[in-house]
Amino acid sequence: MDEVALFKKVISVFWEPSATFASLKLHTTWVDVLIPLLIVIVVSLAILPYISPIAVSYQKGLIEKSERFSDEQKDAVYERMERQTNPLRMSITTTIAILAKALIITLALWFAGNFLLGGEAKFLVIFSLTAYVGLIELASMAVKYPLIISQETIQVYTSPALFFEDNGSFLFRFLTTLDVFAIWKVIVSSIGLSVIYEKKLGKTATIVTILWLIYCFGVSLLGSLVKM
Template identity: 35%
Template structure:
């Protein structure tokens, strides 16, 4: 790790003096979109993840609360489709769906909020492993949490665009990826699932994470970009494989 905490190495490999002075919370939130290098340089000196973590959890809460009727309907349709592939009678299926509906809104929202927290802590650990082991650098969990949570603020823009579309069209099937060009009947096709992982906001988030890791680990941005990109593709690939296998066994 570079002993000079007042410098960082940008994506071109040039060591650049860090901006003097600490950034305020608002400055860092705005800066992650407009000047991510300065923001992550500030976070490298003074890690801070609780504020952005609270923001992304609150964002998850708002999104889930407003879109709950659509989320619930989509969940019931998926559950019905899965149950219809089993040996259960129609009456048993209806009772199972009724139980799910009676579980209510609050448990569903709470589970999504908790999963948002769990995912944040797990991903930060994965990024620390990638940086310290795969890339051979040295950093701390707190810094990786800071990089991940501030990068996740891209969700503010994503939600501001997606949520009105979801509410107006009454569907969760809103895509900002090549999947948007596929017909609806292809949503279970392998090509559709592969296309869907290349979401523009996910790509933006990965780029921000790579910039942050590049600054924290004092390396070119390309190195963490490749590592994080490959990790994302591997996780997405496993998710698609599990989805296809479950559909095959269910059928």
């Protein structure tokens, strides 16, 4: 694959996503999946040493305040958390999580396009769509991570949750999922499906938004049920 063409697709997904997806519709290879995913993985792993101590400290604070655990149980949880913060283990876990998330999203979009929209596209094309949309995560990292590091807290939100107190409720967790970067991904994914399946943007946007809201609801409900 021509490196210049690949670079254009990477850049265009931010400024002119329809151009990226039109190119993928014409010709897609596994490079279109691997390179965007690799970029996100490398950046995530590079930032991990700076973010993980803050995340662990936050989790320990929640456990310390929890009345569900005895002191012995808390010590056991702390010990388990320390083992899980092994750099190699965290790197492997992060990589697997990114790949698994991309695969799940791809399956959802593929189902939406081939069944709900009544279109036909190869799995590889939709996988590449997901990979390029995932690059928007870099913009999210660029905004959130400097704030997380400077403020030493993971409670940094680019969603309506910013205006509410974190009480662990379903409503608060749901508001956190309405992140501006997540909405950006929904819009770009909708554009991608519209281009690839040759359907009206309104129709693809409706389906993608419904799938996303179902995800937001499920994640929020699960989070509130396991609240400490």
